[in-house]
Amino acid sequence: TLQYVSKIAGLPAAFHSSGDRVIQILDTPAGRVFLSDHWLFVRTAKGPVTSVPSDDHFLRAAWYHGTLYVLDTVRGLTRLEGDRLKSVPGGASLRGLAMVPTRSGLLIPSFNQGLVP
Numbered sequence: 474t475l476q477y478v479s480k481i482a483g484l485p486a487a488f489h490s491s492g493d494r495v496i497q498i499l500d501t502p503a504g505r506v507f508l509s510d511h512w513l514f515v516r517t518a519k520g521p522v523t524s525v526p527s528d529d530h531f532l533r534a535a536w537y538h539g540t541l542y543v544l545d546t547v548r549g550l551t552r553l554e555g556d557r558l559k560s561v562p563g564g565a566s567l568r569g570l571a572m573v574p575t576r577s578g579l580l581i582p583s584f585n586q587g588l589v590p
């Protein structure tokens with residue numbers, strides 16, 4: 474039988490009242506990642522939940538070579554360092570709805586630059 478288990482404990486009050494929907498869930502070595510329209514959460518097996526708000530709207534996340542990458546509508550391609558998203562050099566103009574980890578890097582079908590390796 475399926476059983477519903479709420480994962481809302483430990484999330485910021487601003488998320489509870491936002492009505493945001495979770496658009497992606499990733500299981501990574503760093504923990505379980507939940508990406509919503511305006512929030513990024515990383516829930517580790519032990520310890521607090523890391524929460525990072527978007528400057529505008531998150532699009533997609535991907536785990537690649539030990540790093541979590543996140544596409545944001547304002548900042549473009551970013552990566553999670555500690556509890557902050559840092560801009561990736563050359564990623565400021567990237568916008569897309571997918572990121573595919575490959576052997577040679579992240580493949581991003583972008584809105585404005587075609588297929589970006």
